[in-house]
Amino acid sequence: MSMKRRNLIWLIMGFLSMVMVPVRHAIAQDAAQEDAAAKQDKIKALELLYISRELDLTSEEAEKFWPVYKKYSKEVNELLAERKRKAKELKGQPRTDAVAEEALDKELGYERKMLEIKTRYKQEFMKILPARKVGNIYRSEREFRAMMIRQLKERKDNRMLRKRP
Template sequence: MKKIMTMMLVLAFNLTGYVYAQDQPDPKDHEKIKALEIAFISRKLNLTSDEAQRFWPVYNEYKRDVNQVMLTQRNNPNKDVVDDEQRILDVRKKYRDRFVGVIGQPRMNKFFQAEREFRGVLLNQLKNRPNKPMLQRQKRN
Protein backbone atom coordinates (compact mmCIF):
# COMPACT_ATOMS: atom_id res chain seq x y z
CA MET A 1 0.00 0.00 0.00
CA LYS A 2 2.81 2.40 0.88
CA LYS A 3 4.54 1.67 -2.43
CA ILE A 4 1.35 2.48 -4.32
CA MET A 5 0.88 5.75 -2.41
CA THR A 6 4.53 6.70 -2.95
CA MET A 7 4.36 5.98 -6.67
CA MET A 8 1.08 7.88 -6.92
CA LEU A 9 2.65 10.89 -5.20
CA VAL A 10 5.75 10.79 -7.43
CA LEU A 11 3.59 10.65 -10.54
CA ALA A 12 1.34 13.38 -9.25
CA PHE A 13 4.21 15.68 -8.36
CA ASN A 14 5.59 15.24 -11.85
CA LEU A 15 2.25 16.45 -13.16
CA THR A 16 2.47 19.63 -11.09
CA GLY A 17 5.13 20.94 -13.46
CA TYR A 18 2.65 20.65 -16.27
CA VAL A 19 -0.12 22.14 -14.17
CA TYR A 20 1.80 25.28 -13.26
CA ALA A 21 3.53 25.70 -16.61
CA GLN A 22 0.35 27.18 -18.02
CA ASP A 23 -0.32 30.91 -17.68
CA GLN A 24 -3.97 30.51 -16.67
CA PRO A 25 -4.34 27.27 -14.72
CA ASP A 26 -7.51 25.32 -15.27
CA PRO A 27 -9.72 24.91 -12.15
CA LYS A 28 -9.18 21.15 -12.60
CA ASP A 29 -5.50 21.76 -11.89
CA HIS A 30 -6.33 23.20 -8.48
CA GLU A 31 -8.37 20.08 -7.80
CA LYS A 32 -5.39 17.90 -8.75
CA ILE A 33 -3.15 19.79 -6.36
CA LYS A 34 -5.77 19.54 -3.63
CA ALA A 35 -5.96 15.78 -4.21
CA LEU A 36 -2.17 15.57 -3.97
CA GLU A 37 -2.22 17.49 -0.73
CA ILE A 38 -4.90 15.20 0.70
CA ALA A 39 -2.92 12.10 -0.30
CA PHE A 40 0.27 13.58 1.15
CA ILE A 41 -1.35 14.49 4.48
CA SER A 42 -3.21 11.17 4.69
CA ARG A 43 0.04 9.29 4.21
CA LYS A 44 1.86 11.40 6.81
CA LEU A 45 -0.91 11.06 9.42
CA ASN A 46 -1.75 7.42 8.70
CA LEU A 47 -5.45 8.08 9.29
CA THR A 48 -7.88 5.26 9.95
CA SER A 49 -11.10 5.39 7.95
CA ASP A 50 -13.00 6.57 11.06
CA GLU A 51 -10.44 9.30 11.73
CA ALA A 52 -10.48 10.33 8.07
CA GLN A 53 -14.28 10.72 8.15
CA ARG A 54 -13.96 13.08 11.13
CA PHE A 55 -10.71 14.79 10.09
CA TRP A 56 -11.45 15.92 6.51
CA PRO A 57 -14.57 17.99 7.29
CA VAL A 58 -12.61 19.87 9.97
CA TYR A 59 -9.69 20.23 7.56
CA ASN A 60 -11.99 21.62 4.84
CA GLU A 61 -13.36 24.26 7.23
CA TYR A 62 -9.82 25.10 8.35
CA LYS A 63 -8.60 25.41 4.75
CA ARG A 64 -11.58 27.61 3.84
CA ASP A 65 -10.74 29.98 6.72
CA VAL A 66 -7.03 30.06 5.83
CA ASN A 67 -7.85 30.75 2.18
CA GLN A 68 -10.20 33.55 3.20
CA VAL A 69 -7.42 35.22 5.22
CA MET A 70 -4.98 34.80 2.33
CA LEU A 71 -7.49 36.26 -0.14
CA THR A 72 -7.96 39.27 2.11
CA GLN A 73 -4.20 39.68 2.27
CA ARG A 74 -3.84 39.57 -1.51
CA ASN A 75 -6.58 42.16 -1.97
CA ASN A 76 -4.83 44.61 0.34
CA PRO A 77 -1.06 44.46 -0.24
CA ASN A 78 -0.40 47.50 1.97
CA LYS A 79 -1.31 45.63 5.14
CA ASP A 80 1.25 44.87 7.82
CA VAL A 81 2.97 41.55 7.10
CA VAL A 82 3.20 40.67 10.80
CA ASP A 83 -0.54 41.24 11.21
CA ASP A 84 -1.17 38.97 8.23
CA GLU A 85 0.97 36.21 9.73
CA GLN A 86 -0.87 36.64 13.03
CA ARG A 87 -4.23 36.16 11.30
CA ILE A 88 -3.06 32.84 9.85
CA LEU A 89 -1.75 31.80 13.27
CA ASP A 90 -5.10 32.75 14.83
CA VAL A 91 -6.91 30.44 12.39
CA ARG A 92 -4.52 27.59 13.27
CA LYS A 93 -5.12 28.16 16.98
CA LYS A 94 -8.87 28.24 16.37
CA TYR A 95 -8.76 24.75 14.84
CA ARG A 96 -6.07 23.26 17.09
CA ASP A 97 -8.47 21.79 19.65
CA ARG A 98 -10.74 20.39 16.96
CA PHE A 99 -7.80 18.63 15.29
CA VAL A 100 -6.59 17.32 18.67
CA GLY A 101 -10.07 15.96 19.34
CA VAL A 102 -9.98 13.96 16.12
CA ILE A 103 -6.36 12.82 15.78
CA GLY A 104 -4.65 13.65 19.08
CA GLN A 105 -1.90 16.11 19.96
CA PRO A 106 1.12 14.35 18.39
CA ARG A 107 -0.59 13.88 15.03
CA MET A 108 -2.02 17.40 15.14
CA ASN A 109 1.58 18.59 15.25
CA LYS A 110 2.41 16.19 12.42
CA PHE A 111 -0.47 17.63 10.42
CA PHE A 112 0.85 21.18 10.56
CA GLN A 113 4.35 19.90 9.72
CA ALA A 114 2.98 17.85 6.81
CA GLU A 115 1.08 20.86 5.50
CA ARG A 116 4.28 22.94 5.57
CA GLU A 117 6.28 20.09 4.02
CA PHE A 118 3.77 19.72 1.18
CA ARG A 119 4.07 23.43 0.35
CA GLY A 120 7.86 23.03 0.30
CA VAL A 121 7.70 20.01 -2.01
CA LEU A 122 5.26 21.79 -4.30
CA LEU A 123 7.42 24.93 -4.43
CA ASN A 124 10.48 22.81 -5.13
CA GLN A 125 8.66 21.15 -8.02
CA LEU A 126 7.71 24.56 -9.37
CA LYS A 127 11.29 25.82 -9.16
CA ASN A 128 12.71 22.77 -10.91
CA ARG A 129 10.24 22.38 -13.76
CA PRO A 130 11.53 22.89 -17.31
CA ASN A 131 9.22 25.81 -18.22
CA LYS A 132 9.36 28.58 -15.64
CA PRO A 133 6.96 31.27 -16.84
CA MET A 134 6.15 32.43 -13.29
CA LEU A 135 9.83 32.99 -12.52
CA GLN A 136 10.36 34.74 -15.83
CA ARG A 137 7.41 37.06 -15.13
CA GLN A 138 8.84 37.87 -11.71
CA LYS A 139 12.18 38.87 -13.21
CA ARG A 140 10.47 41.34 -15.56
CA ASN A 141 8.57 43.07 -12.74
Protein backbone atom coordinates (compact mmCIF):
# COMPACT_ATOMS: atom_id res chain seq x y z
CA MET A 1 0.00 0.00 0.00
CA SER A 2 1.35 3.38 -0.93
CA MET A 3 2.19 6.04 1.64
CA LYS A 4 -0.46 8.40 0.20
CA ARG A 5 -3.14 5.76 0.50
CA ARG A 6 -2.14 4.88 4.06
CA ASN A 7 -2.18 8.57 5.06
CA LEU A 8 -5.57 9.00 3.40
CA ILE A 9 -6.97 6.03 5.33
CA TRP A 10 -5.58 7.42 8.62
CA LEU A 11 -7.02 10.82 7.80
CA ILE A 12 -10.46 9.34 7.08
CA MET A 13 -10.36 7.20 10.24
CA GLY A 14 -9.33 10.22 12.30
CA PHE A 15 -12.13 12.29 10.80
CA LEU A 16 -14.69 9.54 11.41
CA SER A 17 -13.59 9.12 15.01
CA MET A 18 -13.92 12.87 15.57
CA VAL A 19 -17.41 12.84 14.09
CA MET A 20 -18.58 9.64 15.78
CA VAL A 21 -17.67 10.63 19.36
CA PRO A 22 -20.09 13.59 19.45
CA VAL A 23 -22.72 11.53 17.61
CA ARG A 24 -22.41 8.69 20.15
CA HIS A 25 -22.54 11.24 22.96
CA ALA A 26 -25.66 12.86 21.48
CA ILE A 27 -27.35 9.47 21.06
CA ALA A 28 -26.52 8.53 24.65
CA GLN A 29 -27.80 11.91 25.85
CA ASP A 30 -31.06 11.48 23.90
CA ALA A 31 -31.52 8.01 25.36
CA ALA A 32 -30.90 9.35 28.88
CA GLN A 33 -33.41 12.17 28.32
CA GLU A 34 -36.00 9.71 26.99
CA ASP A 35 -35.36 7.46 29.98
CA ALA A 36 -35.75 10.41 32.36
CA ALA A 37 -38.98 11.49 30.62
CA ALA A 38 -40.35 7.94 30.87
CA LYS A 39 -39.52 7.87 34.58
CA GLN A 40 -41.22 11.26 35.08
CA ASP A 41 -44.31 10.00 33.25
CA LYS A 42 -44.38 6.90 35.44
CA ILE A 43 -44.04 8.97 38.62
CA LYS A 44 -46.78 11.35 37.45
CA ALA A 45 -49.08 8.39 36.75
CA LEU A 46 -48.37 7.01 40.23
CA GLU A 47 -49.08 10.42 41.75
CA LEU A 48 -52.42 10.68 39.93
CA LEU A 49 -53.33 7.17 41.06
CA TYR A 50 -52.41 8.05 44.65
CA ILE A 51 -54.43 11.28 44.58
CA SER A 52 -57.36 9.52 42.97
CA ARG A 53 -57.37 6.88 45.70
CA GLU A 54 -57.06 9.48 48.46
CA LEU A 55 -59.86 11.67 47.10
CA ASP A 56 -62.26 8.76 46.50
CA LEU A 57 -63.98 10.66 43.69
CA THR A 58 -67.38 9.73 42.33
CA SER A 59 -67.48 9.33 38.54
CA GLU A 60 -69.26 12.69 38.24
CA GLU A 61 -66.65 14.41 40.44
CA ALA A 62 -63.79 12.76 38.54
CA GLU A 63 -65.16 13.90 35.19
CA LYS A 64 -65.15 17.53 36.34
CA PHE A 65 -62.09 17.38 38.60
CA TRP A 66 -59.34 15.91 36.38
CA PRO A 67 -59.41 18.57 33.62
CA VAL A 68 -59.13 21.33 36.26
CA TYR A 69 -56.40 19.42 38.11
CA LYS A 70 -54.50 19.01 34.83
CA LYS A 71 -54.51 22.81 34.31
CA TYR A 72 -53.46 23.33 37.94
CA SER A 73 -50.59 20.83 37.58
CA LYS A 74 -49.44 22.47 34.36
CA GLU A 75 -49.24 25.90 36.02
CA VAL A 76 -47.41 24.50 39.05
CA ASN A 77 -44.93 22.60 36.86
CA GLU A 78 -44.28 25.66 34.69
CA LEU A 79 -43.56 27.74 37.80
CA LEU A 80 -41.23 25.05 39.17
CA ALA A 81 -39.40 24.81 35.82
CA GLU A 82 -38.97 28.59 35.70
CA ARG A 83 -37.67 28.55 39.28
CA LYS A 84 -35.17 25.84 38.39
CA ARG A 85 -33.99 27.71 35.27
CA LYS A 86 -33.46 30.94 37.22
CA ALA A 87 -31.63 29.10 39.99
CA LYS A 88 -29.23 27.65 37.41
CA GLU A 89 -28.59 31.13 36.03
CA LEU A 90 -27.82 32.50 39.49
CA LYS A 91 -25.63 29.52 40.36
CA GLY A 92 -22.84 30.66 38.05
CA GLN A 93 -22.69 34.13 39.57
CA PRO A 94 -20.38 35.02 42.46
CA ARG A 95 -22.20 34.90 45.83
CA THR A 96 -22.19 38.56 46.75
CA ASP A 97 -24.75 40.07 49.10
CA ALA A 98 -26.52 41.66 46.13
CA VAL A 99 -26.80 38.32 44.30
CA ALA A 100 -27.93 36.57 47.50
CA GLU A 101 -30.58 39.22 48.08
CA GLU A 102 -31.77 38.91 44.48
CA ALA A 103 -31.99 35.12 44.87
CA LEU A 104 -33.94 35.52 48.10
CA ASP A 105 -36.36 37.98 46.49
CA LYS A 106 -36.86 35.63 43.53
CA GLU A 107 -37.48 32.68 45.88
CA LEU A 108 -40.07 34.65 47.84
CA GLY A 109 -41.64 35.68 44.52
CA TYR A 110 -41.96 32.03 43.50
CA GLU A 111 -43.49 31.16 46.86
CA ARG A 112 -45.99 34.02 46.41
CA LYS A 113 -46.85 32.85 42.88
CA MET A 114 -47.32 29.27 44.13
CA LEU A 115 -49.67 30.48 46.85
CA GLU A 116 -51.61 32.50 44.25
CA ILE A 117 -51.98 29.43 42.03
CA LYS A 118 -53.13 27.24 44.91
CA THR A 119 -55.56 29.89 46.16
CA ARG A 120 -57.05 30.39 42.70
CA TYR A 121 -57.43 26.67 42.09
CA LYS A 122 -58.86 26.12 45.56
CA GLN A 123 -61.80 28.23 44.37
CA GLU A 124 -62.09 26.13 41.20
CA PHE A 125 -61.85 22.85 43.12
CA MET A 126 -64.49 24.03 45.61
CA LYS A 127 -66.96 24.38 42.72
CA ILE A 128 -66.50 20.66 42.03
CA LEU A 129 -65.70 18.97 45.34
CA PRO A 130 -66.63 19.29 49.01
CA ALA A 131 -64.11 21.15 51.20
CA ARG A 132 -62.74 17.98 52.84
CA LYS A 133 -61.80 16.55 49.43
CA VAL A 134 -60.23 19.83 48.31
CA GLY A 135 -58.07 19.79 51.45
CA ASN A 136 -57.11 16.23 50.59
CA ILE A 137 -55.74 17.33 47.20
CA TYR A 138 -52.92 19.35 48.70
CA ARG A 139 -52.35 16.88 51.55
CA SER A 140 -52.16 13.99 49.07
CA GLU A 141 -49.62 15.84 46.94
CA ARG A 142 -47.42 16.49 49.99
CA GLU A 143 -47.71 12.89 51.18
CA PHE A 144 -46.86 11.53 47.74
CA ARG A 145 -43.77 13.77 47.45
CA ALA A 146 -42.65 12.78 50.95
CA MET A 147 -43.14 9.10 50.09
CA MET A 148 -41.11 9.46 46.87
CA ILE A 149 -38.30 11.29 48.66
CA ARG A 150 -38.24 8.60 51.34
CA GLN A 151 -38.05 5.84 48.73
CA LEU A 152 -35.28 7.59 46.81
CA LYS A 153 -33.31 8.07 50.02
CA GLU A 154 -33.77 4.40 50.93
CA ARG A 155 -32.57 3.31 47.48
CA LYS A 156 -29.55 5.58 47.74
CA ASP A 157 -28.75 4.24 51.22
CA ASN A 158 -29.12 0.64 50.00
CA ARG A 159 -26.78 1.29 47.05
CA MET A 160 -24.21 2.80 49.39
CA LEU A 161 -24.46 -0.20 51.74
CA ARG A 162 -23.93 -2.63 48.86
CA LYS A 163 -20.84 -0.75 47.68
CA ARG A 164 -19.10 -1.04 51.06
CA PRO A 165 -16.48 -3.82 51.22
